[in-house]
Amino acid sequence: FAGLADVSIAEDIPVEGEITIPVGSHSPDEDYSTLDEPVRDTIVRDLKAVGKKFVHVMYPKKSSALLRDWDLWGPLVLCVSLALMLQGGSADSKEDGGPQFAEVFVIIWFGAVVITLNSKLLGGTISFFQSLCVLGYCVLPLTVAMLVCRLVLLAGSGTVSFIIRLIVVVAMFGWSTLASTAFLADSQPPNRKALVVYPIFLFYFVISWMILTFTPQ
């Protein structure tokens, strides 16, 4: 940089310019924080966000809305409703009954955390809560399957109802796995995609198994 050492500005040339920093116009709702708005607005806004994500899960396209604004309300609602619907199974007092509420809850959340850790350890670029959000929201098809199963079981529990339940659960299991893979697979290194997808497959398989083997008492 020796050539620049003796650069100097001649003193007779005026230097002019502006040093004001342009400030964007204040949009009206930046002036008050969301603390002042009515509670109904807050709740409705959050509900709309959750509903939009449900729609994204049912029609999984490559949109990043699910990833960008993650929230865990949807997964919580789905997990609780699934765990509640899996209650009332055979013989809660006996040892060999179906999963208890706490077991379903733990399987879903602990399973989602383990899968997220697995994908991060393998070098994925997705953040922890984004991945939890996607895995939780993609339980939606299986919750729908559980609802359908309970309705079918009200009608009867013979072979025909079992076949219907089997078809519904298998279809929803495929839908869940494909939806979550569509959202999560892009953030993985390409030569490890199968290593990340397999635990997701196992996770939804276990949930599907719990739904399929639900027998009312």
Next chain:
Amino acid sequence: IASLVMYLFAEFDDAANLLAANPDATTISIDEPAEIPKNQHSRRQEPGREEDDELLGTDDSDKTELLAGQKKSAPFWTFEYYQTFFDVDTYQVLDRIKGSVFPVPGKNFVRLYIRSNPDLYGPFWICATLVFTIAVSGNLSNFFIHLGKPTYHYVPEFRKVSIAATTIYAYAWLVPLALWGFLMWRNSKVMNIVSYSFLEIVCVYGYSLFIYIPTAILWIIPQKVVRWVLVVFSLCLSGSVLVMTFWPAVRDDNRRIALATVGTIVLLHALLAVGCLAYFFDAPELDFPAPVIPAHNVSTVVTKSR
């Protein structure tokens, strides 16, 4: 030039003479940098051993630590440290699984597949898959066995999942810990050629459990003969992987201790298989009086009647 060549040959002759006189001298060979630590231990250079050493790899005994690896330089409280245990690609995991299912006689699993890069992905997820496979297959098999009986009421037996998980994870992690501790203790008494790090032992055990997954699925078939043939077959395959891995590590030791170690490894492996078969899968031919008897009591009746 001829005299220069003669001079160089003379130098080599001198070196050879020196080496013949003092075989334990440290020599430096350019192609195998790992030879240096090997020559520092006093060893009998038997011709048969050299071939095994080539299969078994370098002597790591002066580098063994709880979790070996030159590349794990991040401190253990950072995330990057644990990422080094998952540094595998899909094809590597598939290769390791293939190596555990088709053991090649004479080839050491650790040397061939893992020595460069032990991982925790395989052991963890193979164990998880095995847990759920055993629980689901056991449930399905019991369902098919009792299907025709009018008094039978299907139960999902979800409790068994947690029992299966405890058993299999305890086997896959505590037995390697004990084995590693034992090998370290023997290593301090007898200089072994080969020693493994804790992570490599966990890897071998994890991948050797893979054969039990299709075995558990095939155990649904309600024939006693078929089930026991499957037990023996899978035990032979995965047992041979374990034996071929650990025999070189104890071979230099006292004969009895070596045989006892390898025998214990195989025995524990067999116990796992037989125990899972007995507990999770009801026997096909017995007639049950009423389904009120919980499945646990039934399987104890089954084991007593064997």
